[in-house]
Amino acid sequence: MNDQNQNDADLGETETDRFDAGVAKAAQQMYHAPPETPRDDMWTVIQAARAADVVPIRRFKPQPWWAAVAAALVIGVVLGRGSIGGGPDDVTSVADGGTDVPTVVDRATSSGAANVVPRSYRVAAARHLNRTEDFLTMFRVDARSDQLDTDLGGWAKLLLTDTRLLLDSPAGGDPELRMLLSDLELVLAQIVQLRAEDPNEVEIIDDGLESSQLLFRLKAAQATGPATVGL
Amino acid sequence: MDESQLLAKVRAGDPAAERALYDAHVDRVYRLAYRMTGDEALAQDFTQEAFIRAFSKLHTFRGDSALSTWMHTVTTSVVLNGLRKVKKFRTSEIDLEQARAVAGGARRAEPDLQDRLRKAIDGLPDGYRTVFVMHDIEGYTHDEIAGALGVASGTSKAQLSRARAKLRIELADFAEEVVA
Numbered sequence: 410m411n412d413q414n415q416n417d418a419d420l421g422e423t424e425t426d427r428f429d430a431g432v433a434k435a436a437q438q439m440y441h442a443p444p445e446t447p448r449d450d451m452w453t454v455i456q457a458a459r460a461a462d463v464v465p466i467r468r469f470k471p472q473p474w475w476a477a478v479a480a481a482l483v484i485g486v487v488l489g490r491g492s493i494g495g496g497p498d499d500v501t502s503v504a505d506g507g508t509d510v511p512t513v514v515d516r517a518t519s520s521g522a523a524n525v526v527p528r529s530y531r532v533a534a535a536r537h538l539n540r541t542e543d544f545l546t547m548f549r550v551d552a553r554s555d556q557l558d559t560d561l562g563g564w565a566k567l568l569l570t571d572t573r574l575l576l577d578s579p580a581g582g583d584p585e586l587r588m589l590l591s592d593l594e595l596v597l598a599q600i601v602q603l604r605a606e607d608p609n610e611v612e613i614i615d616d617g618l619e620s621s622q623l624l625f626r627l628k629a630a631q632a633t634g635p636a637t638v639g640l
Numbered sequence: 641m642d643e644s645q646l647l648a649k650v651r652a653g654d655p656a657a658e659r660a661l662y663d664a665h666v667d668r669v670y671r672l673a674y675r676m677t678g679d680e681a682l683a684q685d686f687t688q689e690a691f692i693r694a695f696s697k698l699h700t701f702r703g704d705s706a707l708s709t710w711m712h713t714v715t716t717s718v719v720l721n722g723l724r725k726v727k728k729f730r731t732s733e734i735d736l737e738q739a740r741a742v743a744g745g746a747r748r749a750e751p752d753l754q755d756r757l758r759k760a761i762d763g764l765p766d767g768y769r770t771v772f773v774m775h776d777i778e779g780y781t782h783d784e785i786a787g788a789l790g791v792a793s794g795t796s797k798a799q800l801s802r803a804r805a806k807l808r809i810e811l812a813d814f815a816e817e818v819v820a
Contacts (some may be wrong), residue, residue, distance in 0.1 A: 432804070561707060
């Protein structure tokens with residue numbers, strides 16, 4: 410007879426039940442007895458976090474419109490290639506104040522045709538930043554709760570392709586935007602190459618997001634223009 | 641307001657409905673987080689993360705179960721997943737053999753039931769401890785535990801049975817006090 414059975418036999422069935430109930434009752438009173446729930450404090454933090462970072466995951470699910478978004482981005486970038494330095498119909502001057510997404514205005518150049526950025530490029534870039542922010546927010550939330558989505562790599566790959574398209578476009582000369590896109594490229598490439606559920610790699614990427622303030626910079630880049638980029 | 645109305649309002653972004661949903665569940669989630677961690681800051685972190693996660697996943701709720709059941713399953717899962725990542729909080733975890741040695745005659749040196757109880761529960765294997773805390777301390781049903789842990793209900797029952805058996809051994813010399 411092992412210790413457990415010996416002990417049960419010593420106590421008898423009824424006494425065993427009484428003992429278990431007694432232990433449970435004692436534990437309810439003595440084991441890490443919780444203080445009053447700090448409801449309001451936690452609610453404030455939850456609301457702030459949701460307002461700052463968290464967006465509904467439904468926005469990233471691989472729906473058919475993903476393909477349309479990607480296509481629109483490609484068209485935008487291609488149009489940007491074709492019209493950089495072209496006529497006024499497709500461009501917005503830096504000086505005219507009419508930009509809805511000023512962060513993508515080419516500040517690297519100073520005058521003339523080179524001083525304008527095609528509207529199609531600006532819209533495409535703004536949409537891309539919006540999508541990428543959503544995606545990285547989802548990644549961070551998932552990473553911190555140990556519940557990474559298995560489709561993560563596929564979405565990151567789509568975003569990485571678009572990031573590179575924007576980086577390669579001659580219309581994308583703004584140094585701040587280029588730096589942001591370069592940082593995005595690095596993070597997205599890391600996520601694409603992420604081995605399934607490797608906690609160390611996930612942590613490294615998460616730390617990288619934190620230290621580079623990438624989400625904050627993405628928000629800031631979009632906040633400088635009217636929110637006309639949502640799909 | 642019934643659950644479907646509450647859900648519709650939350651999905652529409654009604655702040656009062658979100659708060660109502662939070663208020664309906666936060667105590668139980670926080671209590672579990674605190675019981676498992678014994679640390680106020682950690683319990684708050686886990687609870688907050690659980691609700692952020694639950695609100696962000698609300699669109700996945702299909703109505704197969706009651707909203708309250710779904711909400712509680714999601715939040716509890718987040719808390720328990722988070723706990724797996726920070727086992728270091730269990731600084732007082734002691735080896736079961738060590739606890740048994742203490743149980744074998746050290747009562748005079750360690751007469752405090754509260755201290756012995758804490759050590760005995762902390763000394764349980766993780767799975768046993770989780771089920772014991774959820775069922776015997778916080779009053780979860782085996783179905784709720786099974787849903788939150790992603791195990792069969794029978795597994796929860798078996799782990800509880802083993803947890804209780806180990807505690808009987810660890811606390812045998814407190815039998816009179818415990819039963820009284």
